[in-house]
Structure formats: structure tokens, C-alpha cells
Amino acid sequence: MGYQGHFRVWRGSDEGGGLEDFTVEVNEGEVVLDVIHRLQATQTPDLAVRWNCKAGKCGSCSAEINGKPRLLCMTRMSVFAEDETVTVTPMRTFPVIRDLVTDVSYNYKKAREIPAFKPPAGVAPGEYRMQQVDVERSQEFRKCIECFLCNNTCHVIRDHEENKESFAGPRFLMRVAELEMHPLDEADRVQEAQSQHGLGLCNITKCCTEVCPEHIKITDNALIPMKERVADRRYDPIVWLGNKLFRNKS
Amino acid sequence: MPELERHSFDVLVIGAGGAGLRAAIEAREHGMRTAVLCKSLFGKAHTVMAEGGIAAAMGNVNSNDSWQVHFRDTMRGGKFLNNWRMAELHAKEAPDRVWELETYGALFDRTKDGRISQRNFGGHEYPRLAHVGDRTGLELIRSLQQKVVSLQQDDYAETGDYESRLKVFQEFTVTDLVLDDGKVAGAFGYWRESGRFVLFEAPAVVLATGGIGKSFKVTSNSWEYTGDGHALALRAGASLINMEFVQFHPTGMVWPPSVKGILVTESVRGDGGVLRNSDGKRFMFDYIPEVFKDKYADNEAEADRWYADPGNNRRPPELLPRDEVARAINSEVKAGRGSEHGGVFLDVSTRLPAEEIMRRLPSMHHQFKELADVDITAQPMEVGPTCHYVMGGVQVDPDTGASSVPGLFAAGEVSGGMHGSNRLGGNSLSDLLVFGRRAGAGASDYVGGLSARPVCSDEAVAEAERTAVAPFSGSDAAGENPYTLHMELQQAMNDLVGIIRRAEEMDQAVKRLEELKRRAATLVVEGHRQFNPGWHLALDLRNMLVVSECVARAALLRTESRGGHTRDDFPGMDADWRRKLLVCTLTGSSVEVVEEPQLPIRSDLLALFEQSELQKYLTADELEG
Ligand code: SF4
Ligand code: SF4
Ligand code: FES
Numbered sequence: 001m002g003y004q005g006h007f008r009v010w011r012g013s014d015e016g017g018g019l020e021d022f023t024v025e026v027n028e029g030e031v032v033l034d035v036i037h038r039l040q041a042t043q044t045p046d047l048a049v050r051w052n053c054k055a056g057k058c059g060s061c062s063a064e065i066n067g068k069p070r071l072l073c074m075t076r077m078s079v080f081a082e083d084e085t086v087t088v089t090p091m092r093t094f095p096v097i098r099d100l101v102t103d104v105s106y107n108y109k110k111a112r113e114i115p116a117f118k119p120p121a122g123v124a125p126g127e128y129r130m131q132q133v134d135v136e137r138s139q140e141f142r143k144c145i146e147c148f149l150c151n152n153t154c155h156v157i158r159d160h161e162e163n164k165e166s167f168a169g170p171r172f173l174m175r176v177a178e179l180e181m182h183p184l185d186e187a188d189r190v191q192e193a194q195s196q197h198g199l200g201l202c203n204i205t206k207c208c209t210e211v212c213p214e215h216i217k218i219t220d221n222a223l224i225p226m227k228e229r230v231a232d233r234r235y236d237p238i239v240w241l242g243n244k245l246f247r248n249k250s
Numbered sequence: 251m252p253e254l255e256r257h258s259f260d261v262l263v264i265g266a267g268g269a270g271l272r273a274a275i276e277a278r279e280h281g282m283r284t285a286v287l288c289k290s291l292f293g294k295a296h297t298v299m300a301e302g303g304i305a306a307a308m309g310n311v312n313s314n315d316s317w318q319v320h321f322r323d324t325m326r327g328g329k330f331l332n333n334w335r336m337a338e339l340h341a342k343e344a345p346d347r348v349w350e351l352e353t354y355g356a357l358f359d360r361t362k363d364g365r366i367s368q369r370n371f372g373g374h375e376y377p378r379l380a381h382v383g384d385r386t387g388l389e390l391i392r393s394l395q396q397k398v399v400s401l402q403q404d405d406y407a408e409t410g411d412y413e414s415r416l417k418v419f420q421e422f423t424v425t426d427l428v429l430d431d432g433k434v435a436g437a438f439g440y441w442r443e444s445g446r447f448v449l450f451e452a453p454a455v456v457l458a459t460g461g462i463g464k465s466f467k468v469t470s471n472s473w474e475y476t477g478d479g480h481a482l483a484l485r486a487g488a489s490l491i492n493m494e495f496v497q498f499h500p501t502g503m504v505w506p507p508s509v510k511g512i513l514v515t516e517s518v519r520g521d522g523g524v525l526r527n528s529d530g531k532r533f534m535f536d537y538i539p540e541v542f543k544d545k546y547a548d549n550e551a552e553a554d555r556w557y558a559d560p561g562n563n564r565r566p567p568e569l570l571p572r573d574e575v576a577r578a579i580n581s582e583v584k585a586g587r588g589s590e591h592g593g594v595f596l597d598v599s600t601r602l603p604a605e606e607i608m609r610r611l612p613s614m615h616h617q618f619k620e621l622a623d624v625d626i627t628a629q630p631m632e633v634g635p636t637c638h639y640v641m642g643g644v645q646v647d648p649d650t651g652a653s654s655v656p657g658l659f660a661a662g663e664v665s666g667g668m669h670g671s672n673r674l675g676g677n678s679l680s681d682l683l684v685f686g687r688r689a690g691a692g693a694s695d696y697v698g699g700l701s702a703r704p705v706c707s708d709e710a711v712a713e714a715e716r717t718a719v720a721p722f723s724g725s726d727a728a729g730e731n732p733y734t735l736h737m738e739l740q741q742a743m744n745d746l747v748g749i750i751r752r753a754e755e756m757d758q759a760v761k762r763l764e765e766l767k768r769r770a771a772t773l774v775v776e777g778h779r780q781f782n783p784g785w786h787l788a789l790d791l792r793n794m795l796v797v798s799e800c801v802a803r804a805a806l807l808r809t810e811s812r813g814g815h816t817r818d819d820f821p822g823m824d825a826d827w828r829r830k831l832l833v834c835t836l837t838g839s840s841v842e843v844v845e846e847p848q849l850p851i852r853s854d855l856l857a858l859f860e861q862s863e864l865q866k867y868l869t870a871d872e873l874e875g
Contacts, residue, residue, distance in 0.1 A: 027507070027508070028506060028507075029505065029506020029507060029508055029509070029622075030506070030507075030508045031508060031509075031621070034508045040783060041733055045776065045777065045782070045783065045784045046777055046780075046781060046782055046783070046784075047783075048443075048781045050291070051473075052290050052294050052296070052472050052473065052474065053294075053296070053298065053299055053472055054472070054509070054512065055299070055509070055512050055513075055617060055621070056616070056617065056620065056621075057298050057299055057385075057388065057613070058290070058294040058298050058299075058472075059294065060290065060291060060294050074620050074621070076620070076621070076623075078623075097443055098443070098780075098781050099781075101443070101781070104291070108292065111399055112399055112402060112403065112406075112412055115403065116355070116396060116397075116399060116400030116403055117354065117355030117396065117400070119353045125346070125349035125350050125352060125353050126308075126345070126346075126349040128349070128352045129363070129364035129365065130357075130360055130364050131360060131364055132359065132360040132367075135357045135358075135359075135360060138357055139357050139359075139382065139383075142357060142382070142388075142389060142392060143385065143388075144392075145298070145388065146293055146294075179355070182355065182357070185355075
């Protein structure tokens with residue numbers, strides 16, 4: 001059942017580093033994170049890795065496995081051949097702190113720049129009424145576990161450090177869409193999405209959608225509708241003035 | 251030695267799960283400069299794992315529900331050992347806390363008339379759990395996180411600094427509280443990444459650190475659950491109660507080995523899933539205890555009718571409180587009627603159409619598909635008990651969350667009393683919100699009433715620092731490895747103070763713990779303080795050991811079975827024991843456990859129960875008085 005697997009893991013810090021080779025035991029039913037933990041316990045006690053739930057629910061253990069952005073805890077070893085080398089590297093878009101742990105503060109910074117939910121004036125807590133069909137669109141986006149794999153993947157910032165300032169990334173553009181589609185939210189963030197959060201930089205390649213472990217249709221259901229919104233409004237601003245059709249149309 | 255990093259706040263909240271974030275929001279709204287210290291990244295706390303829902307008697311699905319009914323269910327679930335005042339506050343305030351989440355932007359599943367939908371759950375008489383599919387914990391964490399951000403945005407608008415009033419210090423571990431003449435003066439700890447030490451000066455600390463599951467081998471809890479807050483409280487001089495009560499969730503995954511213990515939500519059963527043994531028999535009908543006979547169906551036909559017509563049928567026994575179901579599974583496996591990997595079968599595939607399963611239990615479907623290669627719409631799951639929750643914790647004042655140490659507060663899983671001997675599913679998330687808010691307010695009022703701020707003395711800080719670096723200074727020759735010690739501790743707790751307990755085994759456990767404690771004094775870790783998991787574990791072990799000792803010693807003393815404490819040698823529930831709490835304190839390095847009388851239940855609350863029911867729990871003179 002068990003076998004000796006070949007791993008190549010990136011080790012280093014913000015000052016640089018490189019891939020190191022390991023031979024390590026792999027057992028039936030294990031995921032990549034189990035093997036990383038075995039390395040920690042038997043060969044490299046100071047190997048840095050971030051994790052928490054080990055069930056794909058907290059979004060802590062994001063990394064790149066054979067070049068693909070993935071969750072370490074949800075990548076089963078059985079998807080690799082026994083003689084295949086499994087290469088594990090940190091997310092590339094964010095600065096490395098150590099080994100597999102990156103500095104994801106970019107994401108927290110962007111989260112703060114999106115104006116929060118604005119509760120409806122005059123509706124007391126307990127009096128909120130919303131139909132299931134109307135909350136479902138935003139609920140899809142709220143499945144997000146904030147693994148930031150989508151932001152890590154998006155070429156707008158993956159290869160262009162300079163865009164980070166003006167681009168919130170798919171995760172937080174989706175957050176704008178989520179709030180805009182909230183049936184009771186009273187703020188308006190549409191123009192801001194374009195002017196301040198970089199919606200225009202997205203050219204709908206759908207790479208973000210492909211890596212999302214929650215299978216959220218980020219591009220089709222959040223980004224494209226937002227783009228249409230912006231375009232509509234440019235074309236005929238009157239239609240949208242003080243109007244909330246976006247969230248109410250079903 | 252580099253200069254010690256120092257910060258000063260009014261209120262420190264340790265832990266960023268549901269209770270911690272709700273406490274922090276409250277303290278900030280009371281005008282306190284507030285810091286949240288958490289071991290993981292902001293938004294990753296263990297609360298995200300909660301699946302089923304938040305119990306609150308809103309009566310949206312069944313208008314017969316009320317706080318009184320919720321209170322009754324909670325007391326029944328806890329076998330009347332609960333702190334009745336906490337159970338009362340909880341039942342009364344939970345609806346407001348849920349509605350408040352909507353003002354933070356939470357989006358719960360809806361009823362047809364647009365209100366928050368509520369689902370059935372074990373031990374709850376009516377559909378009561380507000381939920382979002384099976385990812386309610388994530389919704390709760392995210393809503394609180396986003397509320398924190400929105401408060402920070404307000405502060406930014408006003409002061410130009412997002413963090414001027416509410417700041418989160420993430421990936422940070424607190425190792426000790428600093429006291430000044432018995433009062434809280436601050437907290438000492440380290441950045442997990444750099445190992446650098448930090449002193450937080452603050453007159454009030456709210457513990458919201460969650461549970462202790464990592465002391466057990468099979469657990470649904472994440473690495474963060476090392477009993478930090480329990481241990482910090484003990485070392486600061488506070489007391490813990492009810493530590494003998496540990497909840498084993500009946501349904502954890504049992505296979506593959508690397509995911510053993512991960513939770514399978516109770517909603518699977520709430521939504522129609524049934525438990526079967528290897529003979530294909532729905533065995534729960536054989537395990538309905540006397541006290542529940544009038545509420546649970548004794549045949550399949552009636553149980554199945556209940557889903558559509560709960561008014562005229564009794565509930566399926568799969569929905570008995572968690573302790574009952576866990577014990578039943580344990581017995582089936584012991585009797586040789588278990589599944590291949592030592593569990594039983596939980597089947598929803600023959601009970602609901604595939605698309606309905608996908609709609610109601612999407613994350614369970616995902617979890618089994620990805621981790622076990624099982625399609626729950628076509629196959630049964632294999633499940634078995636897993637250490638899930640500790641009912642015991644810091645003894646607090648119900649209204650304010652204050653412990654016996656001035657300036658020290660606790661809320662959520664780290665506090666004790668609310669759930670008595672056994673917690674109902676869904677009562678955890680509501681507990682976090684109700685008592686998180688109360689502890690945040692309690693801490694704020696306490697700080698507001700202080701005439702002078704306690705001071706962190708240099709000696710106390712130096713002492714905390716010495717303790718934290720101790721594992722580096724052991725002599726290598728005899729030194730113990732933290733990973734080995736941890737494994738031995740988990741094995742001992744699992745085998746000797748687990749789901750079924752006996753005096754001899756617990757005696758053995760206490761001895762084993764003494765030995766582990768001795769060996770822990772010679773723990774040695776290699777390397778330096780920069781991200782060093784071995785060192786982190788060595789410091790966490792100090793907490794796990796003292797908390798485990800509380801569990802074992804209290805369990806040995808309580809010679810009855812009740813809720814999350816089942817004894818082979820004392821299988822019955824004893825009304826005299828209901829009136830007693832076991833209180834743990836720490837003197838030097840020894841845990842002491844003493845009996846304390848439980849406060850009698852207030853008469854108007856007692857009047858909510860039928861006399862015939864009270865007879866099952868209360869002593870004769872209590873019933874007369
Ligand atoms: S669809 Fe847009 S946001 Fe997503 S990866 Fe492509 S460019 Fe980036
Ligand atoms: S949208 Fe998907 S990929 Fe992006 S952060 Fe959320 S869960 Fe991760
Ligand atoms: S550890 Fe939580 S998603 Fe992997």
C-alpha cells in the first residue's frame with residue numbers, strides 16, 4: 001500500500017531559495033498536505049506551511065503543485081503516478097515569507113477597500129425579507145473560502161506587480177458583485193469597480209474560475225455581469241439613477 | 251536580545267472565531283481600543299467548520315417555537331446540569347443575534363415568505379437552525395469578519411487609520427497572561443512567523459480560544475484547539491468547571507486514515523439520513539433511552555412520517571442528542587456489526603433524490619468525493635465518533651462573561667456551564683454570538699470602571715519570556731521530543747478518558763499524565779525561534795497537558811454517567827450528582843478538583859417543565875422545595 005514518493009519542495013525566504021528533493025513515505029488515501037506534514041515530522045522540522053481545517057473549508061493551505069494552484073489538503077496523492085515527482089511551490093503572486101508560506105496581506109488590504117454592506121434604512125433587524133432565488137446569486141459568491149488562489153492565478157497581477165495597486169483581483173471584484181446583487185444592500189459600487197478596483201483590466205480569460213476549489217463561476221456569474229453593468233450605465237446612466245434593477249431583476 | 255515589541259489596548263480578545271470577533275465588535279462599539287490576537291489568518295478560525303446552523307427560536311418555520319421551548323431543549327440536552335441562567339440568556343437572545351448578522355450582510359437560506367429558513371436538528375423540538383446549506387460556520391465567520399472591516403472603514407473615514415480602534419494581530423500565539431496584584435494587566439506571546447516576543451498591555455482580556463480536541467487522537471478539531479484559553483485561565487488563577495464532559499460527535503469520517511475524525515454534519519440526519527449497521531439494520535431504534543421514549547419513534551414507519559408531519563409523529567431516533575447516538579455507534583462497532591473501517595453506515599443516498607442531496611449538502615458531497623472517493627448521492631458514508639467539543643471551561647458570570655480573576659473574561663467553547671453535560675447541535679454558533687457580545691460588553695464596562703490601569707511588571711514579563719524559551723535550553727541527552735509526547739498524550743486520552751470510561755483506566759490516565767508532565771519538563775527543541783513548529787508544539791503541549799489533567803481528574807471523581815461523560819462502572823445518572831459541579835484550579839503545577847454545589851434552578855424556569863420530566867433528573871427534596 002505505502003510507497004516511497006519523490007517530492008521536490010521549494011524552500012527559502014524573501015531573500016531567495018530553491019527546490020529541494022525528498023524521498024518520503026506515502027500511504028493510501030493521503031493528500032499532499034499529509035506528506036508535507038510527514039516531512040516536517042521526520043526530515044525537515046522547520047518546513048513552513050500554512051494550514052488549518054484540513055478539509056478544504058478554511059482556505060489556508062494554498063500553494064502550487066506541479067505548477068497548478070491548488071489546496072494542499074484537497075489534492076489526493078492518488079492523482080499522481082507512484083514514480084511521478086510531485087513539486088510543491090508557494091503561490092507565485094504573493095511575496096514569500098518562508099518555504100510554502102506567502103504574505104497574503106495584499107488580499108486583506110483589497111478587502112478593506114470595498115465599501116461594506118449598507119443595511120437598508122428603516123428596516124429593523126428581524127424584518128429583512130428576501131426570496132431564495134434573489135439571495136442565491138450572492139450566496140454562490142459567499143461560498144468563497146478566501147484561499148486567494150484566483151488572485152494568485154490572474155495574469156493581471158501574477159506577472160505584473162505594478163497592477164496590484166489598481167486591481168482588486170477576482171476575489172474582491174466578485175465581492176463587489178456579491179454586494180451589488182444583495183437584495184437589500186443600499187450602496188452603489190459599480191463605477192468604483194471600474195475606476196478604483198480595476199474591473200477594466202480583466203479580460204475574462206476565466207483562469208480564476210478554473211482554479212477555484214469551491215467551483216464558483218467567478219467570471220461568468222460575477223465579472224461579466226459587472227462589466228455589462230458598467231457598460232450599460234455608461235450607455236444610459238438615467239436607467240440606473242437611484243435604481244436597483246441589478247439586484248432585483250430575476 | 252532585540253527590544254521587546256509593545257502595544258497598548260483597552261481590551262484584548264484572544265481568538266478570532268465567532269465568539270472572539272463578536273466580543274471585539276462589541277468592545278469597539280463601546281468605544282474601547284480593541285485588539286484581536288489569533289493563531290491563524292483572520293477569517294480561518296475553526297468556526298468555519300461548523301456546518302449545520304445557528305439555533306435560535308425565531309419561529310419562522312414552526313410558530314410554536316419560543317425561547318421557553320429552546321430553553322427546555324437545551325436543559326434536556328445538557329441533562330439539567332447546565333447553568334440555567336446561561337441557558338436562559340442564550341435562548342432569549344439568540345434570535346436577536348441572528349437577525350443582527352443580517353445587518354452585517356449575512357445571507358441565510360430563506361423560507362417561502364422571505365424569512366430566514368430553519369432546519370431540524372438533534373434534540374431541538376422544532377425546526378430551529380438558521381443555516382446556509384451546510385456551510386453556516388463560514389457564513390458566520392465571514393459576516394463577522396466583514397463587520398470588523400466595515401467598522402475599520404468607519405474608523406478610517408474618521409481618523410485616517412483603519413486600525414485606530416480595532417486591530418487584528420494574526421498568526422500570533424499568546425503564551426501567558428500578565429497579572430498585576432491578581433488583576434489582568436496584559437498578555438505575552440510571539441509572532442508565529444518570526445518568533446519575536448510581544449507584550450500587549452491591557453486591563454481586560456476576553457478569552458475566546460475554543461476547545462481542547464487536539465489532546466485526543468481522533469478529533470474533528472484543528473491544530474489550533476490546544477486548550478490555550480483554558481490553560482491561560484488556570485494559570486491566571488481562574489477556575490474551570492465541567493471539564494469531565496467532552497462531546498464525541500457521533501459522525502466523523504473514519505476512512506481514509508488521514509482524514510479520520512473530520513466532521514460529517516448532523517444535517518445529514520436532520521435532512522433524512524439514517525444510520526445502519528453491517529446487517530443493514532437501522533439500529534438506533536434499539537437505543538432510545540427511557541427519558542426520551544415519549545419523543546422518539548420506535549418504528550421506521552412513524553419515524554419516516556415525521557419529516558412530512560412532525561405534529562403527529564415522534565422523531566426518528568437518529569436525531570437523539572449526540573451523546574446517545576455516539577454511544578450507540580460505539581456499541582454496534584464493539585458488537586462486531588461495524589463497517590469495514592470500524593464505523594457504521596450513514597446513508598442519505600436511498601433517502602433523498604440526488605439533486606436534493608446536492609442542494610442541501612453540497613459541501614458534504616464535495617468532502618466525500620474529494621477526500622474519500624465516495625459519492626454520497628449513490629453510496630453510504632462510513633462514520634464513527636470523533637472528539638468534537640468540550641462542554642467544560644472557564645467558570646464565568648453568566649451575564650458578563652467575567653471569570654473570578656478581575657479583568658479576565660471568557661466566551662464560547664472556552665467558557666463552561668452553558669451546555670451542561672452535553673451540547674445540542676446548533677447551540678454552539680448561537681452561544682458564540684450571545685456570550686461573545688456579553689463578554690465584549692462586560693470587559694468594556696470593567697475597563698470603564700477602573701480608576702487605575704494595572705501595570706505589567708518587568709519581572710512578570712521576564713518570567714513569561716523565560717518560560718517561552720525554556721524548550722531551547724534543555725540538555726539534548728535526556729531531552730524529549732514534542733511530537734512523541736503529543737502522540738502519547740493523544741493516545742492516552744483517547745484510550746483511557748475517551749467515550750466510555752472506567753475507574754482503573756482513568757487512574758492509569760492520571761498516572762500517565764503525571765509521567766508526561768515530568769517528561770515535558772525536559773522537552774527539547776532544535777533550531778531557532780523563526781517559524782519553528784516543534785517549538786510551537788512544545789509550548790502548546792504545556793496547555794494540553796494541564797487541561798487533559800483536568801479532564802481526567804474530574805472524570806474520575808464523577809461516579810455517574812451523564813451526557814458527555816459515560817462510565818462503564820457507573821452507568822446510571824444520579825440526581826445527587828446533578829447538584830454538584832466539579833471545579834478545577836491550578837496550584838503551582840498541580841491540578842486540584844473540588845466539588846461545589848450547583849445553584850438551584852430559578853422557580854419560574856423550573857415551572858416550564860412537567861413534574862413527570864423533572865422527576866427523571868431532580869432529587870426528591872429538590873422536587874418538594
Ligand atoms: S477572468 Fe479576469 S479576473 Fe479572472 S483570471 Fe482572467 S483576467 Fe483575471
Ligand atoms: S473565489 Fe474561489 S479561488 Fe477565489 S478566493 Fe474564493 S474560493 Fe478561493
Ligand atoms: S487546510 Fe483548510 S483549506 Fe486546506
